[in-house]
Amino acid sequence: MILEMKVPSPGESITEVEIAEWLVADGDYVEKDQAIAEVDSDKATLELPAEESGIITLKAEVGDAVGVGEVVCLIDTSAEKPEGDSKSGKASEEKKEAKKEEKKDVSGDTEKSKPKQEEKKKTYASGTASPAARKIMDEKGVDASEVSGSGKDGRITKEDAVKAVPSMGSPGSGSRGETRTKLSMLRRKVAERLVSAKNETAMLTTFNEVDMSAVFEIREAHKEAFKEKHGVSLGFMSFFTKAVIRALQMYPAVNSMIDGKEMISYDYCDISIAVSGPKGLMVPVIRNAENLSFRGIEAEVKRLALRARDGQITVDEMTGGTFTISNGGVFGSMLSTPIINPPQSGILGMHNIVDRPIVRNDAIAIAPVMYVALSYDHRIIDGKESVGFLVAVKEAVENPVEHLMDGNLEKALEL
Numbered sequence: 054m055i056l057e058m059k060v061p062s063p064g065e066s067i068t069e070v071e072i073a074e075w076l077v078a079d080g081d082y083v084e085k086d087q088a089i090a091e092v093d094s095d096k097a098t099l100e101l102p103a104e105e106s107g108i109i110t111l112k113a114e115v116g117d118a119v120g121v122g123e124v125v126c127l128i129d130t131s132a133e134k135p136e137g138d139s140k141s142g143k144a145s146e147e148k149k150e151a152k153k154e155e156k157k158d159v160s161g162d163t164e165k166s167k168p169k170q171e172e173k174k175k176t177y178a179s180g181t182a183s184p185a186a187r188k189i190m191d192e193k194g195v196d197a198s199e200v201s202g203s204g205k206d207g208r209i210t211k212e213d214a215v216k217a218v219p220s221m222g223s224p225g226s227g228s229r230g231e232t233r234t235k236l237s238m239l240r241r242k243v244a245e246r247l248v249s250a251k252n253e254t255a256m257l258t259t260f261n262e263v264d265m266s267a268v269f270e271i272r273e274a275h276k277e278a279f280k281e282k283h284g285v286s287l288g289f290m291s292f293f294t295k296a297v298i299r300a301l302q303m304y305p306a307v308n309s310m311i312d313g314k315e316m317i318s319y320d321y322c323d324i325s326i327a328v329s330g331p332k333g334l335m336v337p338v339i340r341n342a343e344n345l346s347f348r349g350i351e352a353e354v355k356r357l358a359l360r361a362r363d364g365q366i367t368v369d370e371m372t373g374g375t376f377t378i379s380n381g382g383v384f385g386s387m388l389s390t391p392i393i394n395p396p397q398s399g400i401l402g403m404h405n406i407v408d409r410p411i412v413r414n415d416a417i418a419i420a421p422v423m424y425v426a427l428s429y430d431h432r433i434i435d436g437k438e439s440v441g442f443l444v445a446v447k448e449a450v451e452n453p454v455e456h457l458m459d460g461n462l463e464k465a466l467e468l
Contacts, residue, residue, distance in 0.1 A: 054131055059125070060121050060125055063094045067094045069121060072117050073091040073098060076091065079111045082106075086102045086103060087102065089102065094238060094368065098364055104128065106134070110128075183209065189214040189215060243334060254430045255432045256393055256428055257439070258426050259429070259443055260424060261446075261447050262423070263446075264411060265406055265420070267454070269421055271453065278468055288354070293403060294339070296449035296450050297322075297324065297446060298342055306435075309398055311433055319375045322375060323373050323374050330364065336394060337361060338374040374397060375397060376397060376399055377393075377401070380403040387405055389426060399428065399429045406421045406423045
């Protein structure tokens with residue numbers, strides 16, 4: 054029986070996918086539920102499992118855009134599994150490669166066997182540069198072996214050096230290779246959304262700095278007990294997520310978005326967390342983050358980050374979100390202007406933490422400081438609200454026990 058495998062719907066509103074990679078070769082025997090391909094949608098990269106066991110025949114190539122419901126391969130379910138682990142498809146490819154190598158070797162030998170024609174007689178002077186020519190080549194970084202001498206017995210003259218020297222601004226003798234790689238559907242969609250955000254929103258960015266001393270002290274004193282009890286680390290993300298939730302509740306316009314001529318405001322906080330995955334930037338969502346404890350936020354951040362890293366994140370896990378947090382500090386970023394994740398109206402950019410001099414109690418002190426940035430859509434968020442929001446985040450992170458833990462640190466950390 055020949056089974057036609059069709060592209061399943063990876064999510065609502067997705068009409069086509071792109072074959073990112075075939076994990077099997079044409080003619081291979083595949084097992085039921087074995088991953089046979091990776092497909093890119095405009096929201097995620099997903100694995101395509103075999104629906105039955107049998108010999109596979111591929112009907113689409115890498116890079117092909119295939120509509121949902123279209124046939125991508127055939128599986129002959131009546132075929133018997135071949136003995137051993139050898140796969141005919143891969144074996145065939147290996148044979149082809151071997152033949153190509155043989156052909157190259159034969160071709161090379163043939164070329165070597167041909168007598169060289171019109172070879173110039175070489176002497177001790179061949180490739181030797183005159184003093185003037187040597188000076189020119191040294192100044193321009195040109196090697197004598199790359200210059201064909203026109204002087205007596207092949208000597209390199211001044212004129213040869215001048216002609217061989219690249220014009221001003223041209224490269225020297227280094228490698229100048231290049232590769233051309235097709236962008237995945239996901240990367241192209243991200244690019245479209247970023248350009249759309251820049252062109253269709255009145256985006257502005259406001260900045261502030263946060264003294265991280267209080268958070269450092271809490272983590273230093275309780276991180277071991279927290280990890281031992283809950284199985285997750287007490288990181289910075291839970292503090293900033295809690296601080297953002299508090300600020301969103303204080304400034305609801307930041308937790309809103311434009312839909313045509315209307316503004317939609319939310320009474321819940323679905324926080325998108327920007328994480329780096331093998332296929333690029335992913336933005337999974339922590340649902341109803343306002344109901345989660347420090348432990349709950351850290352556990353959810355870890356779960357989503359691992360799923361993104363392993364390529365298991367689903368479209369549903371990245372859909373929605375009312376506000377985004379992006380932590381460029383993990384890569385060493387000092388300051389940036391993050392781009393809004395449409396249709397959201399705000400995004401908080403976290404950055405690296407560096408010891409800097411600050412004024413504390415009328416004296417200069419050294420403290421761990423992070424610069425933070427809020428990019429926002431000025432169409433619905435005024436300057437007063439954006440600045441107030443970021444100040445609220447700063448206040449909460451600098452005094453977490455009072456603003457984020459209701460004065461009871463051990464209860465908040467569930468120790």
